[in-house]
Amino acid sequence: MNAPTAASHLVPEIHQRDVPAALLDALKARFGAECSTALAVREQHGRDESSFEAPPPAAVVFAQSTQDVADAVRLASQHGVPVIPFGVGSSLEGHLLAVEGGISIDVSRMNRVLSIDADDLTVTVQPGVTRKQLNEAVKSTGLFFPIDPGADATLGGMSATRASGTNAVRYGTMRENVLSLEVVTASGEVIRTGTRAKKSSAGYDLTRLMVGSEGTLGVITEVTVRLYPLPEAISAAVCSFPSIEAAVRTTIQIIQLGVPIARVELIDHNTVRMVNAHSKLGLREEPMLLMEFHGSPAGVKEQAETVQEIASEFGGQSFEWATTPEERTRLWTARHNAYFAAIQSRPGCRAISTDTCVPISRLADCLLDSVKEADASGIPYFLVGHVGDGNFHFGYLIDPQQPREREVAEQLNHALVSRALSLEGTCTGEHGVGLHKMDFLVTEAGVGAVDMMRTIKRALDPKNIMNPGKIFSI
Structure with missing residues (x-):
């Protein structure tokens, strides 16, 4: 690997594997213009939203079908060359970096909603479908997909990193909401995990094994997830507090009392200032809770009144309501842009x-x-x-x-x-762990548990070509 810079010294010093010309020739023969070795394209696929730097992949394959992914992986496997799945590049922990070299498989063009099964509250999509695209596709059914990590990430990437976000307090994470997957394994075989049934006791839970595996066990090519009925009523509110402690104590009380709040987000005064400048808002520059309530009109009113009473006990003030979709969207867009507002500051x-x-x-x-x-x-x-x-x-x-x-x-x-x-x-x-949390994973899970993960990795990916150098070292 190239010598690390001040911006990249945390990237592990891992040997970059050779990508033989024979593989590049085979990829170009199979994919034609959908295989690129142009530096600009490779560099685009060689960084994410993390602060890490690494050399770009040797080539980028733009897959448009499961067969494309399977063929690309099979060719890479024949030469022992790493494969790194790529969605929209929004990950934060270096997941997409070609730290051992290899090829990037871009699945963003695999962006079709394959089936909407409204009666069963499920939908099946290709991995390049983004969460916003999915919700646009199902809105006419009166259903929605609640997992909202902020970025308009792909469902494949969200599954791979076990994403969650602002709605997780009520609707759970990708772990609870992915029912089944189609996955291309390290040998290029296509397998399916799970079904559309809400539960199963059939064998090992391979779906949960793949959800959160960060591309280290296979490339996700199809995802079936749960949908939920759109709430009859939605109300959002912001409330300012004299201190972060007051806002946190309010949150703890809300959860411990069992109030079925859908979202409760903390924003400190630094972030409020940055968001105001970026999104041209006039929010009080104090610690703040941004909350949302889902349910019937009466239920939403009751939840909001309970929360307002709790907040008042901890000094909460300036409760402001956003009841129209436009007002709510403006508030949540500002929250989701907090990262970019901070970077611009x-x-x-x-x-x-x-x-x-x-x-x-x-x-x-x-x-x-x-x-x-x-x-x-x-x-x-x-x-x-x-x-x-x-x-x-x-x-x-x-x-x-x-x-x-x-x-x-x-x-x-x-x-x-x-x-x-x-x-x-x-x-x-x-x-997810990616590059940044590898040492912490050992501390958290223990050496024995991480060794068990390595055993699974070696069994399913004996050549160590699936996004190597992430989660733990081999």
């Missing part, structure tokens, strides 16, 4: 993202100590959290040309993850 910076999740009862302990450390560091940061399920994210905004800033940010991240693990939490609630 410090031109040229990169964000070192954290992704811890802890039991809801330990949320205040973990988050408040981490805020103190971040404030003391002098590193600019933003803080957002899906705090209803104990998941929150710091984004430390570093100058990639200043190694000391990256070092401080990584020290903050290490302290945060260590704290979360000591509170029986996890190093990654939804982003």
